[in-house]
Amino acid sequence: MDDSGDSGRPxxxxxxxxxxxxxxxxxxxxxxxxxxxxxMGRPFGVPVYVAPSWFVVAALITWVFxxxxxxxxxxxxxxxxxxxxxxxxxxxxxxxxxxxxxxVAALRYxxxxxxxxxxxxxxxxxxxxxxxxxxxxxxxxxxxxxxxxVLGGVFYGxxxxxxxxxxxxxxxxxxxxxxxxxxxxxxxxxxxxxGGRMLRAVVWKITGKPMSGTIAAAWVGRGLAVVVLVGLxxxxxxxxxGGTAQDIGGVETVMDALLAAILAGIIWTGAGNSLxxxxxxxxxxxxxxxxxxxxxVPVESATPLSEAxxxxxxxxxRALVVVDGQGSPKGVVREAAIVGVxxxxxxxxxxxxxxxxxxxxxRIPAELAGEALLDRLKATPATEYLVVExxxxxxGVLSTADVERAFVKAMARPGA
Numbered sequence: 142m143d144d145s146g147d148s149g150r151p152x153x154x155x156x157x158x159x160x161x162x163x164x165x166x167x168x169x170x171x172x173x174x175x176x177x178x179x180x181m182g183r184p185f186g187v188p189v190y191v192a193p194s195w196f197v198v199a200a201l202i203t204w205v206f207x208x209x210x211x212x213x214x215x216x217x218x219x220x221x222x223x224x225x226x227x228x229x230x231x232x233x234x235x236x237x238x239x240x241x242x243x244x245v246a247a248l249r250y251x252x253x254x255x256x257x258x259x260x261x262x263x264x265x266x267x268x269x270x271x272x273x274x275x276x277x278x279x280x281x282x283x284x285x286x287x288x289x290x291v292l293g294g295v296f297y298g299x300x301x302x303x304x305x306x307x308x309x310x311x312x313x314x315x316x317x318x319x320x321x322x323x324x325x326x327x328x329x330x331x332x333x334x335x336g337g338r339m340l341r342a343v344v345w346k347i348t349g350k351p352m353s354g355t356i357a358a359a360w361v362g363r364g365l366a367v368v369v370l371v372g373l374x375x376x377x378x379x380x381x382x383g384g385t386a387q388d389i390g391g392v393e394t395v396m397d398a399l400l401a402a403i404l405a406g407i408i409w410t411g412a413g414n415s416l417x418x419x420x421x422x423x424x425x426x427x428x429x430x431x432x433x434x435x436x437x438v439p440v441e442s443a444t445p446l447s448e449a450x451x452x453x454x455x456x457x458x459r460a461l462v463v464v465d466g467q468g469s470p471k472g473v474v475r476e477a478a479i480v481g482v483x484x485x486x487x488x489x490x491x492x493x494x495x496x497x498x499x500x501x502x503x504r505i506p507a508e509l510a511g512e513a514l515l516d517r518l519k520a521t522p523a524t525e526y527l528v529v530e531x532x533x534x535x536x537g538v539l540s541t542a543d544v545e546r547a548f549v550k551a552m553a554r555p556g557a
Contacts, residue, residue: 178191190257192258197261198229224308235292235316237257237264239323241288242287243284253270254266255268271351275342275345276342290321293317293320333411338358342354359415433543434539437460440492443491444492461473461496462474472497475496476540497523504527506528515544
């Protein structure tokens with residue numbers, strides 16, 4: 142199964158220490174690289190991970206396909222499981238090609254891809270930004286199933302050059318069928334599948350509203366989840382998908398029902414997540430640096446903390462900015478550092494020892510808002526940022542804790 146949609150906006154760090162910052166000196170570090178399992182490589186500069194759940198699926202595919210090989214090629218004996226393992230690896234290599242199609246298209250449209258992950262029911266390309274037009278959204282979604290169809294055709298063509306009933310013939314037939322199934326499944330018109338993103342693009346084009354497309358595709362996705370939950374066990378039980386009505390002890394019936402429940406749960410959850418993130422994105426413009434900024438007072442580096450706090454209280458401010466003799470900002474006093482100083486020691490502690498030195502990335506324009514604001518915070522992780530006017534004048538201090546609270550509040554709004 143493929144879920145190549147937007148993985149959602151990264152949330153800013155909470156509390157006294159932002160993700161990627163050093164609690165000892167407050168200086169930001171480079172954000173940790175996204176994980177998600179065993180790193181397999183970096184095609185096109187995008188890390189590809191194999192999730193631990195893949196090994197469970199690989200073992201299951203090896204066991205099931207090995208059993209089928211025993212009926213088709215009984216002379217293989219125990220070696221059939223090696224052949225089946227090769228099939229499992231080759232199948233997921235096909236899934237990787239499917240995901241790379243999404244990745245190449247996203248990079249072509251200058252959309253950053255966080256990672257590719259091969260997991261329990263296929264793979265996911267985590268594209269960090271929304272497509273700018275419905276046309277690009279449609280292309281971005283369609284290229285994955287298209288490559289799966291092309292692979293199915295390639296394997297079918299290769300079958301013409303091998304003898305049927307041999308190991309190569311069985312492997313090629315299995316890979317052809319599996320890629321056609323992947324393509325057909327992903328073309329189903331409901332989120333989080335590729336077909337759902339294509340439906341979203343069509344509705345977006347017709348209505349001019351991306352949110353309308355997301356709502357339509359998400360609810361169709363939820364309908365698909367119900368159909369899978371009820372219909373898949375019925376199809377396999379009646380033999381429509383190769384099942385049998387005479388399951389030994391009911392084992393196959395239970396397995397079919399379990400598989401249907403897992404698939405339905407993944408589709409239902411994915412559709413809900415897509416809908417929630419789309420509704421949240423509607424509220425992102427409400428995240429404005431100017432409205433979230435705390436008023437700050439400038440203090441020189443040698444100022445005792447107690448005196449700096451007194452000035453802030455008198456001015457009704459909630460933040461401190463360290464400035465030099467000419468009034469130019471040099472650092473922002475960290476709230477977590479203030480809390481860590483006992484009150485009786487505050488007259489003896491200079492604010493310079495509690496400040497985080499300013500870098501270019503920590504200077505935030507007061508008019509920055511929405512995704513641009515979140516992208517700026519992600520690029521330079523810190524606990525506090527200096528907010529400035531276009532003239533360079535100090536406006537105040539933006540705390541990641543305040544941004545996170547506003548972010549969570551937006552998610553908690555009705556419909557989000």
